[in-house]
Amino acid sequence: MGSLKNSFLSNFFQMNKQVNAPILFLIFNRPDTTQRVFNAIRQVKPKQLFVAADGPRCDKVGDEEKCEASRKIVKQIDWDCEVKTLFRNENLGCGKAVSSAITWFFENVEEGIILEDDCLPNLDFFSYCEEMLGYYRNNKEVMFIGGDNFQKDKKWGGASYYFSAYNHVWGWATWKRVWNIYDFKLDSIKDSDIDNILNYYFYSVCQIKYWKNIFKRMKGNNPIDTWDYQLTFSIWKNKGISIIPNVNLVTNIGFDDVATHTVNKEDKTANISSSIILPITHAKEIKIHKEADKKYFRLFIRPIFLLRVIKKILRIIKNK
Numbered sequence: 461m462g463s464l465k466n467s468f469l470s471n472f473f474q475m476n477k478q479v480n481a482p483i484l485f486l487i488f489n490r491p492d493t494t495q496r497v498f499n500a501i502r503q504v505k506p507k508q509l510f511v512a513a514d515g516p517r518c519d520k521v522g523d524e525e526k527c528e529a530s531r532k533i534v535k536q537i538d539w540d541c542e543v544k545t546l547f548r549n550e551n552l553g554c555g556k557a558v559s560s561a562i563t564w565f566f567e568n569v570e571e572g573i574i575l576e577d578d579c580l581p582n583l584d585f586f587s588y589c590e591e592m593l594g595y596y597r598n599n600k601e602v603m604f605i606g607g608d609n610f611q612k613d614k615k616w617g618g619a620s621y622y623f624s625a626y627n628h629v630w631g632w633a634t635w636k637r638v639w640n641i642y643d644f645k646l647d648s649i650k651d652s653d654i655d656n657i658l659n660y661y662f663y664s665v666c667q668i669k670y671w672k673n674i675f676k677r678m679k680g681n682n683p684i685d686t687w688d689y690q691l692t693f694s695i696w697k698n699k700g701i702s703i704i705p706n707v708n709l710v711t712n713i714g715f716d717d718v719a720t721h722t723v724n725k726e727d728k729t730a731n732i733s734s735s736i737i738l739p740i741t742h743a744k745e746i747k748i749h750k751e752a753d754k755k756y757f758r759l760f761i762r763p764i765f766l767l768r769v770i771k772k773i774l775r776i777i778k779n780k
Contacts, residue, residue: 477583477586477587478504478505478507479504479505479506479573479586479587479590480506480507481506481571481572481586481589481593481633482506482507482508482509482510482568482569482571482572482573483501483508483510483572483573483574483575484510484511484512484561484562484565484572484573484574484575485497485498485501485509485512485575485577486512486513486561486574486576486577487511487512487513487530487531487533487577488513488514488527488530488557488577489516489523489530490530490578490714491530491532491533493577493578493580493713493714494530494533495533496580496713497576497577497578497580498533500581500582501575502536502537502538502539503583504583504586505539505540505541507540507541507542508542508569509541509542509543509544510543510544510545510546510565510568510572511531511534511543511544511546511547512547512557512564512565513545513546513547513548514527514548514552514554514557514558515527515550515551515552516551517551518551531547544568546561546564553685554685554686555644555683555684555685555686556644556687558576558687559642559644559687562574562639562642562687563639566639566640569636570635571593571597571633571634571635571636572593572633573586573589573590573633574629574631574632574633574634575631576630576631576714578712578713578714579607579631579710579711579713579714580710580711580712580713581607581631581709581710581734582710582711582734582735582736584709585607585631585709585710585734587738588605588607588620588705588709588737588738588740589605589633591740592605592633592703592740593605593633595742596703600637601699601701601746602700602701602702602703602746603627603634603635603638603695603698603700604632604638604691604695604702604703605632605634605702605703606626606627606628606629606631606632606703606704607628607630607631607632607705607709608628608630608704608705608709608710608732609705609706609708609709610759611752611755611756612759614755615706615707616706616749616751616752617743618741618744619741619743620706620707620737620740620741621703621704621706621740621743622703622704622706622743622752623702623703623743623746623747623748623749624701624704624752624753624756625661625662625696625702625748626702627691627695627702628704629688629691630712631709631710638695641694641698642691642694643690643693643694644687644690646675646678646690646693648694648697651679653697654672654675655668657693657696658671658672658696660696661753664754664757667754667757667761670757670761670762675693678690678693701746701748704752705737707734707735708732708733708734710734711732711733712732
């Protein structure tokens with residue numbers, strides 16, 4: 461009975477809802493998933509929609525046609541909407557293309573919602589982001605509003621969300637004030653700073669070692685072609701915290717062999733179903749839930765970390 465009531469309330473809140481918060485839609489060469497995410501955006505009829513697309517790769521057959529097909533989807537906008545596009549002619553790669561698109565977005569707006577072409581939100585996601593953007597607008601400690609939940613139905617606290625050191629970027633929102641501290645090259649963080657930064661957030665040796673390794677990789681000669689680790693470290697350097705919903709609001713539908721990073725269809729974070737969250741109950745205090753973060757690390761990050769350690773040991777043994 462309770463779930464039916466919540467479903468009714470959620471539908472009531474969404475009825476004829478038009479999102480006032482600007483949305484940045486990041487697309488590339490996946491017209492199938494792009495269409496599905498666009499259909500979700502279309503249902504909430506944002507007043508401002510920014511669309512950014514990286515250019516096709518010269519060495520990939522069919523890339524130009526797929527990129528063009530993805531861009532044509534924007535022409536389906538049939539509601540009153542201010543539309544701005546940033547369509548690249550050349551391929552910048554995941555890291556520079558996404559980060560520069562978000563910079564462009566926040567050159568035009570003070571706050572907003574960011575969605576990639578394989579991150580399918582439910583309708584509650586938009587209202588949730590919009591409410592959070594307003595509620596924590598002037599709270600400098602809160603820097604990130606996530607739409608993902610990987611807690612396997614475990615809820616933390618009595619609110620609709622909890623606070624975390626982690627920022628999950630498969631559907632999120634933030635403010636220009638936060639993106640202003642973003643450092644793509646991590647030049648503002650010295651190697652000597654990282655211990656203090658990580659000790660501020662984590663007490664687990666395994667967590668600290670994992671993130672220290674990521675930091676070294678991103679500062680090294682062969683960094684991962686991404687942009688989100690830099691956001692994480694930029695937030696941590698400034699002692700910011702993130703909001704995580706107590707239910708999942710966004711489903712990643714992009715796990716396959718044509719993805720850039722999410723290639724494993726059997727990944728535990730692939731195609732997680734979403735749930736309703738409206739109406740929102742706000743938290744009474746702003747404090748990172750250490751146990752929630754510990755569980756997330758144990759379920760999703762530690763197995764990856766241990767696998768890397770085992771592979772490294774095996775390489776050492778093999779080379780002896």
